[in-house]
Amino acid sequence: MELIDLFLGNYGSCNRDCAAALRINPRNVKAWYRSASACLALDKIDEAEDACNRGLEVDDKNQALVLLSGRISKRKQQLAELDRKRREREERAKKEKATLKLALKSRNIPTRTTPKGPDMEDAAMALEDPLNPASTLQIPVVFLYPAHLQSDFIKAFLESESVGQHLTQVMPLPWDEAHEYTPEDVECYVETISGGLIKAGKRLSLLRILASGKVELVDGMLKINVLPKNKASGWVEEFKKQHRRS
Numbered sequence: 001m002e003l004i005d006l007f008l009g010n011y012g013s014c015n016r017d018c019a020a021a022l023r024i025n026p027r028n029v030k031a032w033y034r035s036a037s038a039c040l041a042l043d044k045i046d047e048a049e050d051a052c053n054r055g056l057e058v059d060d061k062n063q064a065l066v067l068l069s070g071r072i073s074k075r076k077q078q079l080a081e082l083d084r085k086r087r088e089r090e091e092r093a094k095k096e097k098a099t100l101k102l103a104l105k106s107r108n109i110p111t112r113t114t115p116k117g118p119d120m121e122d123a124a125m126a127l128e129d130p131l132n133p134a135s136t137l138q139i140p141v142v143f144l145y146p147a148h149l150q151s152d153f154i155k156a157f158l159e160s161e162s163v164g165q166h167l168t169q170v171m172p173l174p175w176d177e178a179h180e181y182t183p184e185d186v187e188c189y190v191e192t193i194s195g196g197l198i199k200a201g202k203r204l205s206l207l208r209i210l211a212s213g214k215v216e217l218v219d220g221m222l223k224i225n226v227l228p229k230n231k232a233s234g235w236v237e238e239f240k241k242q243h244r245r246s
Contacts, residue, residue: 018032018035018038018051027058029059029065033068036055036065036072045075045076096127099133100133107210108211109217110216112218117220122155123140123156125137138157139210139217140157141222142221143167143226144224144226148175150173154170157222161205163202180228181228183202186202188227189236190209190223193214193215197236198214
């Protein structure tokens with residue numbers, strides 16, 4: 001029965017059948033072989049080694065067990081290598097996280113996470129050299145156009161780049177039929193930690209805006225409100241009214 005289970009991939013059932021057979025006859029080499037094979041298939045390497053060695057104690061010249069022993073040793077080495085690489089990845093990720101945290105702190109950039117952060121796919125805060133806090137920082141940025149309920153997502157906004165540089169890249173906007181949005185004819189605002197607004201100069205680098213300490217990165221992202229100049233003051237006033245009511 002254990003042979004059928006082994007052939008069908010029912011490794012748990014095969015092990016139980018082998019255990020029952022070995023209680024009756026501990027010198028059943030075939031049962032030791034099948035038990036070791038089932039354990040190997042489940043990556044239970046210690047159990048596979050034990051079953052194989054017990055079978056070889058009964059018949060140390062059994063070719064099937066000798067070959068199986070080699071396969072077990074090879075798989076053991078493979079799993080050890082996989083585990084080593086996993087630990088290396090985890091250790092590197094830990095170091096990269098610590099380095100990014102240091103980079104943000106040294107730049108005086110406040111951060112905050114929320115329980116339900118947005119899905120940014122593969123976009124994320126990152127350093128050009130993940131292990132060098134002084135290397136160039138990139139941050140996901142969203143341009144919000146609140147007057148028209150539209151937006152643009154910039155996955156990698158370098159800290160050295162200005163808002164104006166990216167406005168030039170995204171404009172003209174495909175939905176802007178009235179041609180209200182040009183780099184020269186818009187104003188940009190960023191919400192502060194206290195819930196107010198600061199005007200984000202289009203010539204300022206992203207780092208200059210963030211390093212003021214008044215603006216925080218929420219869930220690893222910055223939102224910049226972009227408005228036509230002729231609508232900016234009205235929007236700012238409405239924003240302040242809503243903030244006062246809240």
